[in-house]
Amino acid sequence: MEWRQNVRRVEPYIPGEQPNKEGMIKLNTNECPYPPAPGVERLAKEFECGTLRLYPDPECKSLVNCLAEYYQVKPEQVFVGVGSDDVLAMCFLTFFNSDKPILFPDITYSFYDVWANLYRIPYKTCALDENFRIVPEDYKQQNGGIVIPNPNAPTGVLESLDVIEEILQANKDSVVIIDEAYVDFGGVSCQHLIEKYDNLLVVQTFSKSRAMAGCRIGFAIGNEEMIKYLNDVKFATNSYTMNRPSLELGVAAIRDEKYFEDTIVKIMCTRERVKEELSELGFTFPDSKTNFIFASHKTVPAAEIFKALKENNIFVRYWNKPRIDNYLRISIGTDEEMDKLLAFLREYLK
């Protein structure tokens, strides 16, 4: 017997490249092109470093209360973690302990099968239709849980609340997680449905619409009982997951509602304009309600465009995977960044 035999072997998730080149245009990880709310900077300047000697609040009360107030739920209905990845991983560990497979779309956030493999959770994927839409019927089979991103990534497709509710209606005995990482860019959250479905958890993040990817803050909203189970598992893993800077700056990122809304509108305006221009250049894409566009060119293979862009210091995301290997996921940057992308494509595709 050798120690290597007891190692948990996993196929790790490969995050998008984090290139750091001068003058690069970084449209590959769906970050916000604008800085966080000015209040974040103000608070950072006032941050008292002496307090770092003390543990942070294990219950994260300041941030939890702030989110509860903002979303008009009770603090006992809010769970916070180190990005929505931490929150989702903890949800998988807490709720997906059945022998039956959990269900999620075949084309989706590439972390779901990684977590399932890590925690040895059986899973089954349900194929999106040819328009990358969810087929609700597929989620009416026996399962050990369901996770659906809405809007979906990397497709950008938003499903209506009717679809979500149809799935919830058929799955009252399973935990259903709706991953709303991108919902702020024109989607409608299903948060109000937590009153009606005690098995629904809604997960969101500060990394996209709140420009706080570097701070690592995500959260889940659900009924008090679910949130308690999640907190029990969190307190059995690491009592202090959120550090003091996160807790303080996170609150500041929520407080400034006007800045938040202005930023969202700017990104959506850019997105709509880029959609038109990409269409003119011969791209097709499902209608995006996110801060990225999942685009395929009518004649030029995505892999080639990806390579050409990269050589010109423009980074987008490409997966060499079945069904999506002719698509590029292009994050929405500033207008200036998108103009440079479009100018390059115009020239390249001529």
Place this chain on the structure above:
Amino acid sequence: MEWRQNVRRVEPYIPGEQPNKEGMIKLNTNECPYPPAPGVERLAKEFECGTLRLYPDPECKSLVNCLAEYYQVKPEQVFVGVGSDDVLAMCFLTFFNSDKPILFPDITYSFYDVWANLYRIPYKTCALDENFRIVPEDYKQQNGGIVIPNPNAPTGVLESLDVIEEILQANKDSVVIIDEAYVDFGGVSCQHLIEKYDNLLVVQTFSKSRAMAGCRIGFAIGNEEMIKYLNDVKFATNSYTMNRPSLELGVAAIRDEKYFEDTIVKIMCTRERVKEELSELGFTFPDSKTNFIFASHKTVPAAEIFKALKENNIFVRYWNKPRIDNYLRISIGTDEEMDKLLAFLREYLK
């Protein structure tokens, strides 16, 4: 079938109280009484909040390289996480996947059995002797892994490297984790033994000796293969565990070696003086090589002293558990804080 049946039920770890009262003396969670290195404050002031919109470096290269240089190992031999709790939890998940029980002392860090329960890892505790010392023979039985804190908590007892090596020698087929959270306060690290034992992982933290509990930084040092397995599991859980403030301030906390050493010396001097005064007051305790003292009074029950201290706004730690229910764990604060504690005890025990 109901969703509640698939919930992972756990007995969560209860962290030390985090009271926040005016004028309180907080000696209950082994925090450093002095602020982090001045470089931390300097860097915090210069921190560019605009960068928060971008994900942090998933490989944590700046901090990993800095630690590798400091401890004279290769960057590939260093793993960082959100406090040593995060690092240790990930080690349990990665390495303790045997049907045989893992071994750790009966009196020890109270998170070990919590992680074992969380991840359904069988475990067996080995009783410390009557002087709270490890009995190496106990660790020469079949096992699925070993975790030993050195110095131990909450006892404060340091074992010699000979004892550690005796255990390593007998367990070449198991992963052996030495949790050195308190080693900087007069202990000797077993880090150099990683060259000799490819199954040894040494875990340390920034929370005690580096006054960075509020930042949540811990790390493991081991051979490249083990660190790779750990990173694989980390990348299968959350690619970006360390946020930008942590990565930047963590480097600053390492850089200032003189401040670090001065702080340690100050704490150790206070500790030695407090030992003498506690002895004079009728306390007994194992000799501590940490930033706390685990003390029992000859005549007055610990529970009573604990209560009296609390009523007087002095917080120490007390466990109502077998073998240690007549002990108080008293963190080493500033000289002024300890004088107030001693003055109260002198009066109270009169």
